[in-house]
């Protein structure tokens with residue numbers, strides 16, 4: 001696409017020039033300095049039922065058991081083998097209460113990563129923002145291939161780009177509520193043709209809008225760099241792109257540094273998750289929070305403090321405090337003190353929680 005048509009920039013044609021230098025929340029545009037401490041990857045309402053993992057032999061009763069104290073540890077270890085646990089959208093009251101606690105704990109903003117395929121609900125997000133005073137940034141675009149509709153699969157890159165640009169510039173899902181970030185854009189491993197089209201459309205939309213992007217990579221250590229390659233070839237801006245879920249994707253420190261050199265934000269977003277057997281890749285050991293903090297300290301020592309962002313990626317019910325989980329304030333209440341006790345300075349903590357998300361979320 002040419003940069004200028006009849007003297008207008010592409011941004012001006014799309015009516016987007018007013019976004020430059022701002023952050024777009026579900027309640028409208030914001031001055032980036034108002035964001036405060038930001039969780040860059042959460043879900044407040046979504047449906048993860050498509051990821052149900054049938055319980056192992058002997059676990060059938062737990063899989064059907066109600067949410068009660070006796071079953072909570074089993075749920076923590078087998079979160080995806082309990083259908084009702086995957087229906088986070090049923091917990092609006094609990095989520096609202098938690099957002100109030102998040103604000104009291106010093107939180108400012110949540111980036112809500114629910115995209116098409118896992119039941120984004122923008123009116124609910126707007127209501128939660130109004131009720132709690134927490135800034136909520138909603139995600140545009142598409143989740144992984146398994147959730148693509150037949151209609152999505154048939155669309156061209158240009159058609160997908162139009163949808164994504166509209167979700168940011170005019171509103172999504174038949175509402176006037178505008179998304180402020182592209183993602184989480186879902187990919188599996190290997191990346192499918194439909195996912196590659198969505199990645200290319202994401203890059204095209206990003207180059208038109210100057211907006212932030214966030215990616216869900218497949219569960220293979222080479223997936224993040226392959227995604228960066230596809231985005232770059234399509235004109236994406238990697239310096240304004242977050243690579244999510246690195247805690248379950250790249251384990252080897254040399255490989256991590258190789259990936260970090262590519263220039264994306266590095267997201268550790270499964271804080272609070274503790275499970276022995278990660279059912280989507282039984283070959284890995286899911287780190288615990290202490291190990292996540294060690295990896296942050298390593299990346300900081302290697303010079304990447306300007307590129308780190310963190311979150312909990314809450315997407316199942318058992319992680320809510322209502323059910324004995326860690327909730328949306330765990331990082332603020334527990335992980336920050338741990339970071340400080342492991343040699344990460346307050347200034348570096350503030351970069352990770354305030355400055356880096358602010359830079360990322362601000363439209364160019």
Ligand SMILES: CC(=O)NCCS(=O)(=O)O
Pocket residue numbers: 216245248270280313315
């Ligand atoms: C909602 C979502 O995609 N969460 C990521 C779960 S994963 O197990 O880290 O892939």
